[in-house]
Amino acid sequence: MTDDQLSRVFAALADPTRRSIVTRLAVGDATVNELAAPYDVSVQAVSKHLKVLEDAGVVGRSRDGQRRPCHLKAEVFDLMTKWIERYRQQAEERYQRLDAVLEQMNAAEPDHQRREGQAS
Amino acid sequence: MTDDQLSRVFAALADPTRRSIVTRLAVGDATVNELAAPYDVSVQAVSKHLKVLEDAGVVGRSRDGQRRPCHLKAEVFDLMTKWIERYRQQAEERYQRLDAVLEQMNAAEPDHQRREGQAS
DNA sequence: GACGTATTCAACCCCTTGGTTGAATAACTC
């Protein structure tokens, strides 16, 4: 699983702890230890989470001495937004089309029984 | 895991097969059997995928006799877009701020060594 | 009611994942 980047990004953000880390990073860059402090999980666990986020391209990491500060990366959010926006629009269009069809049906044949999910 | 809706939605879309199903549903409503045809997995597997998508609020289902046609739901895409857009903007802003800081540093002290990830 | 079709439920398998603890690596400090 998680074959392409989109899969990795969605999977990465499916975890509440990781989304929480993203929220924290939106405030400002932070190291692994700083990020681990609020959560009552081990530093190693947070390190794993960061690896997942990094592999997904959600965060990047720098080297500052022995620290590895993390920062959000914007590009991957664009990728997701594009994917989502595409289907959001189509879903909305389909709703509108379905409504229009049903209205037409009702107007043309008021006694015609409505059947859902047939608007292909 | 998958405690709230956002987690469920992200987890649901993390699977390529399920994203493929979403793509298919964007073309038009379809039943479980119709959806299962293209993939070389069992109908039961697709049924499971649809349950995941339904629990996440990505698809809805109607009743047409013995068929259960599926259709995309738009609302949940809005939810995701809002969440993503929030961090996309902040990530971009941070980049710009970092760039500005680095430029300032270079302008003020040209011999100052650049250190990444310190813009808190 | 009996049959066929569409769909789901249940049990199982294997692999991944999120967590742990303990050891290893890397860099700074003395």
Added chain:
DNA sequence: GAGTTATTCAACCAAGGGGTTGAATACGTC
């Protein structure tokens, strides 16, 4: 080089996910 701190690697464990097959349910048709 020894010690300290930050981070990661390795091994392990429990739980969940995606797949299977076989049985059960629900509806339409004869």
